[in-house]
Amino acid sequence: MRDFVPWAEVDHAALRHNLRVARETAPGTKVWAVVKADAYGHGAVWVSRTLGALADGLAVARVDEAVQLREAGVAASLLVLEGPFSEAEIELARHWELQVSLHNEYQIGLLQCAPPGRPLRFWVKVDTGMHRLGFPACEVPRLRSLLSSCPALAGSPRWMTHLANADDLADPLSEQQTRRIREELVAGDELSVANSAGTLGWPSTHADWIRPGIMLYGASPFRDESGGQRRLQPVMTLRARVIAVQRVRRGEGVGYGGEYRCPQDMDIGVIGIGYGDGYPRHAPSGTPVLLGERRVPLVGRVSMDMITVDLRGRPETEVGEEAVLWGAGLPVEEVALAAGTISYELLCGLTPRVRRVHRAVVGST
Numbered sequence: 497m498r499d500f501v502p503w504a505e506v507d508h509a510a511l512r513h514n515l516r517v518a519r520e521t522a523p524g525t526k527v528w529a530v531v532k533a534d535a536y537g538h539g540a541v542w543v544s545r546t547l548g549a550l551a552d553g554l555a556v557a558r559v560d561e562a563v564q565l566r567e568a569g570v571a572a573s574l575l576v577l578e579g580p581f582s583e584a585e586i587e588l589a590r591h592w593e594l595q596v597s598l599h600n601e602y603q604i605g606l607l608q609c610a611p612p613g614r615p616l617r618f619w620v621k622v623d624t625g626m627h628r629l630g631f632p633a634c635e636v637p638r639l640r641s642l643l644s645s646c647p648a649l650a651g652s653p654r655w656m657t658h659l660a661n662a663d664d665l666a667d668p669l670s671e672q673q674t675r676r677i678r679e680e681l682v683a684g685d686e687l688s689v690a691n692s693a694g695t696l697g698w699p700s701t702h703a704d705w706i707r708p709g710i711m712l713y714g715a716s717p718f719r720d721e722s723g724g725q726r727r728l729q730p731v732m733t734l735r736a737r738v739i740a741v742q743r744v745r746r747g748e749g750v751g752y753g754g755e756y757r758c759p760q761d762m763d764i765g766v767i768g769i770g771y772g773d774g775y776p777r778h779a780p781s782g783t784p785v786l787l788g789e790r791r792v793p794l795v796g797r798v799s800m801d802m803i804t805v806d807l808r809g810r811p812e813t814e815v816g817e818e819a820v821l822w823g824a825g826l827p828v829e830e831v832a833l834a835a836g837t838i839s840y841e842l843l844c845g846l847t848p849r850v851r852r853v854h855r856a857v858v859g860s861t
């Protein structure tokens with residue numbers, strides 16, 4: 497039976513390969529594999545089972561996300577990048593043995609007032625130029641002594657900072673940020689700086705722990721290139737089927753608003769995926785879609801459940817055929833560029849209506 501629902505294949509062999517690339521690119525470092533936002537849309541529990549066995553730990557944004565993984569049986573070290581925001585979250589972090597990052601006085605106040613309990617392992621986030629989260633670098637000495645003696649916290653602080661513009665290989669900011677935090681460290685301090693762009697583009701940012709996200713899913717963090725150019729393999733391949741082929745007369749419009757006008761009598765393919773699935777509504781006419789080996793251009797507006805494509809380049813197309821929206825054979829970066837966004841947003845934006853199909857999972861049949 498053919499299923500006409502769109503699906504996203506998640507290739508766990510590619511996931512393992514991409515983690516190896518991260519390790520080879522930053523030899524000697526430990527790896528926090530970032531699985532926030534449902535593992536960039538790939539399915540956090542599944543991805544965490546695979547990466548949890550191979551990375552040194554997994555990182556999520558929120559306590560909630562970490563609890564979900566623990567409840568699903570993920571035993572790997574877990575780091576909550578935004579840290580706890582309430583006593584209840586501190587309790588959850590203690591209960592589930594989560595490591596937390598601390599980035600402001602509010603969180604320190606919470607920990608200082610927390611009832612006695614198991615001390616938490618922790619990282620301190622330092623702002624070196626991103627100006628989003630973190631303490632100013634000049635506060636590092638004060639924080640070191642303050643936090644080393646806080647009963648709610650275990651051991652001495654470990655330090656992290658986040659790069660603001662590492663995807664621009666011409667901007668010296670990444671090296672300045674790394675230098676700024678290093679100035680404040682003492683022997684024995686552990687440091688984490690690099691995201692994917694730092695890992696791939698800035699060896700000076702590798703430090704003790706890297707925190708790759710997007711590269712593990714096979715996409716490049718750099719503009720105008722795809723992960724393949726960095727030896728990365730796409731993990732997600734988003735597929736849907738042709739649900740109709742329509743003959744449309746010259747001069748007629750296609751889809752809402754009829755913005756696209758057929759320049760001649762032609763076949764239009766209708767594919768069963770739309771913005772209700774997470775396909776970007778702003779993808780303009782011309783955005784590539786893969787049918788068999790051939791790229792055909794999207795035409796007309798993206799609807800909630802469907803898109804339309806120009807079949808003049810592939811007249812043999814039949815109802816029921818599979819199309820690839822991104823992934824194997826069509827880099828997600830290319831689709832993102834056409835739609836005026838980034839691969840991260842496309843991957844994270846897939847809705848629950850799209851079935852995830854996990855392939856090459858170790859231990860499954």
Ligand SMILES: *Cc1c(COP(=O)(O)O)cnc(C)c1O
Binds near residue numbers: 692
């Ligand atoms: C999301 C995130 C990362 C991973 O970033 P990528 O660009 O996907 O590699 C690393 N560190 C922090 C603090 C993050 O929030």
